[in-house]
Amino acid sequence: MRCQSCREALSARLDGEDPGVADAVLDRHLASCAACRAFADGSALVRRRLAVRPAEAVPDLTAPILAAAYADRRQAAAAAARSAASAHWTRWALLGVALTQLALSLPPMLFGHDANAPIHLARELGAWDLALAAALLLVVFRPARALGLVPFAGALALAMLVGAVIDVASGRTAPWAESTHLLELVGLALLWVISRRPADDAPLLDGLRRSRPTLAA
Incomplete structure (x- = not known):
């Protein structure tokens, strides 16, 4: 060979x-x-x-990667805390509106007194106001129910507003006498804001603790 x-x-x-x-x-x-x-x-x-050849030297990126991850976690925790605080105070604001609405609904309901309306009609109007106050109170303590109550509260507030505008325009009542209907609009707005957030039925007072930012080590 x-x-x-x-x-x-x-x-x-x-x-x-x-x-x-x-x-x-x-x-x-x-x-x-x-x-x-x-x-x-x-x-x-x-x-x-x-x-088989030696591997090329690779810089140690552990520290910058961990720092970036930690910064992302801090930003996420801060954003969650801001969202929790906003949701918390929205519920407290709705509680104030609901209690005021409840207080305004009791005199017509119990005594049949509502401006110049007949006693029976005054009590019916008070019953509607009481129903709205009860719905708002339910959402204060059960925010997950907000979306289902938006149509009811919206229809009631809109009907009350239209009636108030007609009465004021025709001179049957003074504008200041119908100013209480603004409370219904505020309640509807707060109800809508709460319905747009993720459902969370946590206790109302728990928001004082949850609104503070926390970050696990």
């Missing part, structure tokens, strides 16, 4: 190709040819160096 043919076969075998010569024939030639043995050893060494 010629040295040139042996070296071509060795190169093919190192590349995982068919050398075209039996391994036994190659081994016999290598045993008798020092030059081809040196070629085989050198080729194997070059192949190993090309296949």
